[in-house]
Amino acid sequence: MASRSNFDLADIQAVVFDLMGTCTDWKTAITSAMSSCLPLCQVLPPDERATLAQQWRSGFFAEIHDRFSKGLPGEDIDITHRRVLDQLVAQNPTLGASLQDEHREQLVRSWHDQVAWPDSIAAIEQLKKSCMVVVLANGTTRLQLDIVRSSGLGFHMLFSSQLLGLTKPSPDIYLKALSLLGVEPAQSLMVAAHAYDLRAAKTTGMRTAYIRRHTEDDHEDMALVKNEFDLFLDGERPLHSLASLFRR
């Protein structure tokens, strides 16, 4: 754990979490869904399925950033996931021929069923003793509900981009969530495994905690990220480390 700032954790009233990747291990969920998809397994061995999963996730982020930079409204994550999957599959004609519409839909749907990282559930329960603990993430409210139900995560409240009518990394979405929570930016902590998310939160005056997850941010220089936010938590149980700081 590294800390660059001396802000007082006792001032924090709301802990605001990104969901997918930060609290859940989407890669295990998606590769497991791929393993249950016979036509995909017949074409791709396990390591190539893992690569496809990572490309799918990266392609999704590229789409999100592209739409955001063009000022386009957010779209249903299922639609984005399907488009990215179709593009990836098209690069492999054998796979493209064997993967029918129903298989693709099943794979798209599998993003709704996530597995919590081993430290997430207990850390969130611990944080809820002293703070409001909520989700702020791009996607639909139904997606967030499906993810928390399948993973067993329990938050006080879920804010989706669909619900707030804004998309991360727009600073307005953080400010809108904080206004609904009735706290000032300096009384809140944004927690994410994505530097782009925390960079935006930081501009609003929120405190920021970077959670290092091996599936996320592989394009970032961690030596730089380590010194960019109020807190940087890595190791096997970064959320456990975060929750320990709040024991009060």
Added chain:
Amino acid sequence: MASRSNFDLADIQAVVFDLMGTCTDWKTAITSAMSSCLPLCQVLPPDERATLAQQWRSGFFAEIHDRFSKGLPGEDIDITHRRVLDQLVAQNPTLGASLQDEHREQLVRSWHDQVAWPDSIAAIEQLKKSCMVVVLANGTTRLQLDIVRSSGLGFHMLFSSQLLGLTKPSPDIYLKALSLLGVEPAQSLMVAAHAYDLRAAKTTGMRTAYIRRHTEDDHEDMALVKNEFDLFLDGERPLHSLASLFRR
């Protein structure tokens, strides 16, 4: 328990709860806060404090219905509570003289700290195993967060009138919540201890479960209410009875 309809509980994907009065015992919370308010205790004996609490609650509902019938937007519950309290206190000059602004603010604030009815927490946990379980109630999101945190209730999601930009009993607020949940009205069950709430939900096609709580709906004829909704649950643990129906 009485049931007027033969709808299949297996069709229900979302259980939508009213919060105050339905899941929490506001009267115990408010009379307890009144007992801690010395200038109020010096003027009113316990039975008159209980009466004042009930008048405060009734006055609040009268304001809500009045605003709704005039097509006015909902207002912050703290403001409504303060106005109704000021009106009630003005009827007793001795009380009016001794209750300072700080005491009144403290009493208004006490509505944020609620006690769960003895059957609520376990019933909601049970329902969460098979359904999405959410709150849909008038008020602010912060009020709902304060209530669930103080009472220990755990929902998947909280929908407030502030968040949705609509007020119960407008049918549109129920439909907007269901749209965010991604379910049809017939796949949802509205649960409340207020007939006016269920009457509105019923017009949208939602299934309805009336929860009899002795603090609520004292102006309603229960012999009629008993036959008005899909389910009518009374006794000591009505929410426990409801959750038992969902054990599947």
